[in-house]
Amino acid sequence: MCLGIPGQIIDIIDPNQQLATVNVAGVKRPVNIACIIDEAHPPEACINDWVLVHVGFAMSRIDPDEAQKTLALLNELGEVQQEIDAMQDSQTTLSS
Numbered sequence: 001m002c003l004g005i006p007g008q009i010i011d012i013i014d015p016n017q018q019l020a021t022v023n024v025a026g027v028k029r030p031v032n033i034a035c036i037i038d039e040a041h042p043p044e045a046c047i048n049d050w051v052l053v054h055v056g057f058a059m060s061r062i063d064p065d066e067a068q069k070t071l072a073l074l075n076e077l078g079e080v081q082q083e084i085d086a087m088q089d090s091q092t093t094l095s096s
Contacts (some may be wrong), residue, residue, distance in 0.1 A: 004052030
């Protein structure tokens with residue numbers, strides 16, 4: 001299963017190499033944007049676009065509202081995982 005994380009393009013690093021800086025939940029990373037550009041939407045037009053990022057590539061442009069909903073859901077899942085980890089840790093302590 002592949003998981004794309006929403007991020008917002010904030011800068012074009014190198015239009016010739018098709019590289020941009022993407023802000024993913026506060027972390028800024030270089031990402032290849034070759035999959036989302038074409039003649040009608042060149043690299044310079046990508047600034048502020050929301051994209052799904054997977055293994056260093058912007059796989060597709062997405063709606064800003066959908067990006068925010070996805071980020072909120074991923075945050076909730078992270079909180080649930082922290083709770084599960086805490087319960088497992090407490091179970092281990094009780095078993096000892």
